[in-house]
Each structure stands twice: as structure tokens, then as C-alpha cells.
Amino acid sequence: MEDKELLEKFKNEESRNYAFNLLVRKYQQKVYGHIRKMVIDHDDANDLTQDVFIKVWNNLQDFKEHSQLFTWIYRIATNECLNFLNKKRRRFFLPINDVEKELGDKLESSPIIDGDHIQLKLQKALLKLPEKQRLVFNMKYYDDMKYEEISEVLGTSVGALKASYHLAVKKIEEFLNTD
């Protein structure tokens, strides 16, 4: 179902639950994947994903359609991730490195698909990037989003995003090619 149709059904009280159900099924994997890449742990990603869709439920009525529905949802998910990581940092008074180390440890302990260690190394390289740069990389590399869409999500200019992505790729390849 197209986003426009979903929104119309959502605005109608009788079909709201049905429309919302369809919306969740349409975007849940992308939202979950986006969050999971940032927070690594499944349980954390699960909680945040649910929080995102609850916020969507609460605020969809007021959605003005200035942006695409998908980028709006992604923006909520991005903010949830950043808030989560900031809270983690504040709670334990950890410097940035320790939060990334914690995520790296979780990465090590989680089961890897196909035993692909080069992929694990890639994920470790991503954890070394600043959070916003990591977001840009994930959305461009994994989600194949256009720079204009990423710009809507992050509120950053297309030029800045291109520079950020280019630098991220350089850093990652350097890391992948070191022992």
C-alpha cells in the first residue's frame, strides 16, 4: 500500500489500527536494521524499534507530509538511537571510547552469519567512526538511500553528507587493510 493511502486510512478512526499494522509491517525491518547497526544489541534494538513505532502512532495524525513518510520515521529512529547512546554515555560517565568498546564487545559475543570475519572487521571499523558519520555511512552503504533523503533525516546539507561519506569510506578501508 502506498504511503498516501496508509495515511488516509490512519486518519480514519475505524481503519486506524489496520493502517498502522500495515505501516509497521512495511517499515519494521528497515527501522530495526537501522537501529541495530547503531546499538548492536538485539534487545536494545527491539526496545528502541517499539518506541519508534509508538511515537509514530502518537504523532502520525499531525504528520504534515513536508517530507516522505519513510524519512520521517527514519528521523525518529535516528533520534532514538542517538538519545540512547548519549544516555548510555551519561549514565556511566564513560568517555566515547568506552561506549564504542562496549558495543565492540557485544559485536564479538553475538553470533555471526556465515562466520564471515571480514564483515566483523568492517563492523568494528564502523564503531570507530563518530556516530553521525556512522549513520551517514549506514544509510548510504547499507540502505542505499539518496543523499537528499539522508539530508532530510539528519538535517545536514547534501555536500556535507558527501564529504562525510567519502571520509568514512577512506577510514574504513584503512582499517580493513591493517592487521
Added chain:
Amino acid sequence: MEKDPHNKKISLENLKKKNIHQVPEGYFDKLPYSIQEKIQGKKRSWTIDWKNGTGRYAIPGLAILILAFFIYLALPSGKQEIAVKPIKEVTKDSITSNAEDIQEKEPVITQDNDMTAIQQKPIAVDSNMKKQDIPVVIDKFDSPESYLADITNDDIKEYLDLNEMDDVQVEELLID
């Protein structure tokens, strides 16, 4: 940057895009229901269904509580059952007889310092007050107004003599 077989450099372009994070089986089938449950749960916590569920017992329950409160207020309380005699009802005879009966018990330590052998020693309530004086004092205290009206300088002098105050102090306290 392309992969160079001699240098074996790794390039992102040549890497397969893989999702390495495992997801529990059936997770995405259950997720929509989990979300709906949370939303319904949040709704329920803010609203009371007056027609169904526990809401229908809320009003009768509240009414019973209010009724019980007013009944409690209307009934004589337990404290009122305890007779508190007004001062007027206390007679002079009862005061004098009680004054005679008052005995303060003072532990007396024997020569053996045996604290278990506590002996009772009657002590007068007021060593300065004589028995025949008690009714006179009581007269003055029958009512506060009469007490204040009846006090004379002689009463004050007598009181002050008993308390060994000097002339200067006496002068200061005498009524003009």
C-alpha cells in the same frame, strides 16, 4: 580503490553487503502485535472504562467510602467514651484526700548496694504547704477570675517570704 591481488587490499566496493546481525526467528511476525499491545496498554492506563471492567465498581465503591466517613463522624467517637470530668466536678475533698495519699517512691539503696531491695519512702508533696492550707489555696483556684481578683499584697508577701526573695524583688512584684 580496487582490490589489488598482489597487495590484497580490501575495497568496500568489492565487499558483499551483508547483514551480520542475527534476528530471532519469527521476530518480525510478532513485532506488530507487541507494539499494538504496548499502545493499548498505554491507552488503558490513562482511561477508566466506567461501563465495563473494574470501572463499574468505582462509583459504588466511592459512595460506600463517603458514607462510611460520614457515619464515623456522626457516631460518638471512642475518645468521648472516656469520661473527662470538668474541673468544676472535682471537689475539694477529693483533692485533699488525694494529696494525703500521694506518696512518691524513692529507691533506697541498702548497705549492700542491693538495688533489688527497693523500699518505699513517703515524701510530702510540698514540704512548705501545710495540710490546713490546702483548702485555702483551693478556694483561690476555684475559678481563674476569682483567683485573680482575690490576690492581695499580703498573699504575695507570704508567697515571696516562702521563696526567700529580698525586699527589692518583693517591691517589684507588689501590685500597684
